[in-house]
Amino acid sequence: MKDFLKGLWKEHPVFRQLLGMCPLLAVTTSVINGISMGLAVVFVLFFSSLVVALIKKIVPHQVRIAVYTVIIATFVTIVDIFLKAQLPDISRSLGPYIPLIIVNCIILGRCEAFASKHTLKRSLLDALGMGLGFSWGLLLLGAIRELFGTGTILGVTIMPKIYNPLIIMILPAGAFLVLGFLIAIMNKIEQSQEKK
Amino acid sequence: MKEMFKIVGVLTSVCIICAFFLSFANSTTKVKIELNAKTKIENAIAILAPATSSIKKVAFDGGTLYQLSNNQKKLLGFAFLAQGQGYQGLIKILTVINPSLGKLEGIEIVESVETPGLGAKIIEEGFKSQFQNLNVSDKILCIKDDLSQNNQIKAITGATVSSMAVANILNKKIAKLREMLRSK
Amino acid sequence: MKDLVLIFISTLLINNLVLSYFLGICPFLGVSGKIESAFGMGMAVTFVMTLATSIGWLIYNLILVRFDLLFLEYVVFILVIAALVQIVEMFIRKYSSALYQSLGIYLPLITTNCAILGVALFMVTRNYKFLEAVVFGFSGGLGFSLVLLIMAGIRQDLEFADIPRVFKGAPLTLITAGLLALIFMGFSGLVSS
Numbered sequence: 001m002k003d004f005l006k007g008l009w010k011e012h013p014v015f016r017q018l019l020g021m022c023p024l025l026a027v028t029t030s031v032i033n034g035i036s037m038g039l040a041v042v043f044v045l046f047f048s049s050l051v052v053a054l055i056k057k058i059v060p061h062q063v064r065i066a067v068y069t070v071i072i073a074t075f076v077t078i079v080d081i082f083l084k085a086q087l088p089d090i091s092r093s094l095g096p097y098i099p100l101i102i103v104n105c106i107i108l109g110r111c112e113a114f115a116s117k118h119t120l121k122r123s124l125l126d127a128l129g130m131g132l133g134f135s136w137g138l139l140l141l142g143a144i145r146e147l148f149g150t151g152t153i154l155g156v157t158i159m160p161k162i163y164n165p166l167i168i169m170i171l172p173a174g175a176f177l178v179l180g181f182l183i184a185i186m187n188k189i190e191q192s193q194e195k196k
Numbered sequence: 197m198k199e200m201f202k203i204v205g206v207l208t209s210v211c212i213i214c215a216f217f218l219s220f221a222n223s224t225t226k227v228k229i230e231l232n233a234k235t236k237i238e239n240a241i242a243i244l245a246p247a248t249s250s251i252k253k254v255a256f257d258g259g260t261l262y263q264l265s266n267n268q269k270k271l272l273g274f275a276f277l278a279q280g281q282g283y284q285g286l287i288k289i290l291t292v293i294n295p296s297l298g299k300l301e302g303i304e305i306v307e308s309v310e311t312p313g314l315g316a317k318i319i320e321e322g323f324k325s326q327f328q329n330l331n332v333s334d335k336i337l338c339i340k341d342d343l344s345q346n347n348q349i350k351a352i353t354g355a356t357v358s359s360m361a362v363a364n365i366l367n368k369k370i371a372k373l374r375e376m377l378r379s380k
Numbered sequence: 381m382k383d384l385v386l387i388f389i390s391t392l393l394i395n396n397l398v399l400s401y402f403l404g405i406c407p408f409l410g411v412s413g414k415i416e417s418a419f420g421m422g423m424a425v426t427f428v429m430t431l432a433t434s435i436g437w438l439i440y441n442l443i444l445v446r447f448d449l450l451f452l453e454y455v456v457f458i459l460v461i462a463a464l465v466q467i468v469e470m471f472i473r474k475y476s477s478a479l480y481q482s483l484g485i486y487l488p489l490i491t492t493n494c495a496i497l498g499v500a501l502f503m504v505t506r507n508y509k510f511l512e513a514v515v516f517g518f519s520g521g522l523g524f525s526l527v528l529l530i531m532a533g534i535r536q537d538l539e540f541a542d543i544p545r546v547f548k549g550a551p552l553t554l555i556t557a558g559l560l561a562l563i564f565m566g567f568s569g570l571v572s573s
Contacts, residue, residue, distance in 0.1 A: 021405035085225040176558030184551035222451035
């Protein structure tokens with residue numbers, strides 16, 4: 001159970017370990033993009049961990065990274081093809097950031113640091129925890145940026161009419177700023193927890 | 197030496213197994229993906245040229261030119277996909293033009309990843325409707341001030357680059373189409 | 381020729397990989413602490429990126445397109461990059477120990493640098509011709525180095541600045557990057573095709 005929970009807060013991949021920044025910043029212009037990206041990462045992370053944990057004994061040490069990357073790339077391609085066939089609109093708005101999951105350091109990092117060293121069950125729990133942790137990070141950032149940037153959540157207008165959207169929130173610059181402040185807030189929460 | 201064989205063997209077999217799975221996944225979804233693209237284009241044509249009853253495809257500039265005609269076999273115009281670089285990424289525009297290539301029936305943005313709230317406004321009616329009945333005997337001009345001629349469109353405030361990109365992509369493709377039809 | 385110059389300028393400044401596509405953020409946050417390491421990383425990335433786009437372009441257009449194997453695109457690209465990094469590392473270790481000492485430690489990190497894979501993927505979606513792809517890869521790498529160097533310079537000056545403790549480290553770096561992205565937006569009027 002601990003393997004699952006640590007990914008959600010204590011070793012949160014985004015706010016604690018600063019992993020997977022590239023998709024995090026790029027696709028969170030809206031909540032729906034954030035959710036789809038999160039689910040795609042959970043899928044790839046889960047199945048890559050599964051395969052890596054199963055074949056870890058037969059893979060020679062020298063080529064393990066190459067083997068892991070090929071496995072990850074395979075699952076990413078499957079996600080990509082699936083989205084193109086079933087959800088073409090989402091596939092279009094996530095664009096190149098779906099294939100870029102291959103080089104998302106969270107996935108290779110978890111395969112290398114956890115799945116290749118632990119039992120199948122623990123690896124899967126770890127993968128789910130990290131994946132869902134990453135997803136809520138995406139969701140939070142997507143919600144903040146969509147709410148302030150366009151005044152909507154999931155396309156539904158929330159803000160009163162007089163609210164003038166802060167376009168900067170949706171621009172790349174806004175992504176950096178929001179994430180910077182979020183991490184500062186997380187640090188603050190952690191500090192006050194330590195004091196107790 | 198034995199170690200070497202093991203390394204090469206494992207790597208190769210992993211690649212082969214992965215390629216096998218992918219080709220399977222690919223073959224099961226290929227039809228659906230092509231169908232998606234096709235319906236998207238046909239839907240757009242149906243909106244822009246509602247009288248169309250038959251579409252004939254010919255090769256044009258590495259893509260397809262759709263010749264649209266109504267039920268009396270009268271040529272209504274041509275439809276084609278024009279694509280090019282926008283501000284953030286690729287913009288794909290389905291364009292319908294009249295048979296003499298003098299004016300546009302309209303455009304539909306099939307694909308774009310412009311900045312939400314700014315460049316993404318190119319997919320909204322307010323911008324797209326400017327291309328209906330737009331004169332394209334001369335180049336389309338994208339300007340920031342009020343319009344004075346019938347070959348001009350107004351750029352979206354704060355998204356001049358995306359707006360200009362749409363005009364330029366169309367200009368290039370229309371010129372190519374003109375050249376091809378003239379050489380025939 | 382004009383197209384090539386346009387691609388160069390727009391990739392270097394306007395559509396900078398780091399500041400507008402968020403590619404290569406991990407090394408951007410990781411190695412931008414010191415100017416020397418930023419320079420080393422930048423050069424290594426530029427070198428591998430130029431090679432990766434050229435070889436990737438050839439393989440994509442001459443093999444994958446011809447034999448209708450497009451679904452292998454991602455697997456092939458990531459293998460090309462991994463192999464390239466390995467070869468470059470072996471090559472410079474053998475022939476130039478000076479170069480190896482300055483670039484060597486950054487090379488293994490490059491395989492998982494999303495900027496390289498990103499550039500390879502963009503080159504395909506944008507239908508670049510061979511020369512355009514090479515220029516795109518080269519200027520992408522230079523743009524990455526430029527931003528990395530600017531960032532390293534700013535961070536060296538900020539090191540002793542008195543800021544609230546919760547902002548130390550990553551938050552401050554991200555906010556600086558945000559401001560930098562705002563500044564780079566000013567370049568967007570530079571080329572109005």
